Amino acid sequence: MRDRPDHPHQLGHIRLVRELPDATVGQRWIGLHDHHRTNHLIYRLPVCRDRGERRDMLELLERTSAIRHPHLLAIEQYTLGRDGSAWVVAPYTGSQAGLVTLNDLLEAKGGTMPSFEGERTLEHLLSGVALAHEAGVVHGPALDDELLVDRHGRLLIELYGLRRGLRHDASSERQEDTRDEIRSIVHLGYRLLTGLTPDEPLLPASRVVKRLEKRWDTWFERGLDPTGGFDSAASALEALRSGETQAAPVVRAKSVLGRLGWAGLGPKRQGQ
16 A cells, blocks of 8 residues: 555545445445446554654554454554554445444344354354454453344454554553453343343343243353453363253354345444
């Protein structure tokens, strides 16, 4: 990519064709590559005010862009603009209707998922997070609107690690952020299966969902423990998998979230 955007509507060979609602890290557009005719997500991050901030920003982008996992939205390219703002290019995950988040899909499904779909969703998240944590990158508790669903039904965390990297500079907080991040995924899992928020005292999920396996109660109880929880995403994933008591239906993990198709899933907040 060129060192700088040519003008506010062009980033190298990519034209910014439609503005989207802001992401947690900054402004967001759909971009079209003039030569390849491919769509991309374009992000404009906060302006770097001096040389030190430019250096820190480039180090952050280099560190996060090195992470590659099927369920983490990849940073394809990045650059700094003339005004010191950082620009990031990522794959476009949506359709003509716009981006689809996990919340959009959950709403289309009536607010809950079957247990095998919820389990695959958690596996998607925990496997990606485990790899990132091994690389020393932490995102912090994932916001629901940062969980994107692509056209093939894969779940992806949007620009993993950037939000925390832009807002935090204390490595001493990493362990706390790691635990909070894992706990937020367990929290999401409880909501996916039951449609409820896991408030105290925790209501066993098997009492909410008919014929739900008891293993879920154990997993949620451990993962939501405010003074404990899982030590790592890898241990949470292992506990989820090892607790299986019966075979789940044979469903391709990459497409398990897209069983309803894409018709009518364009999020209302985008004005589609």
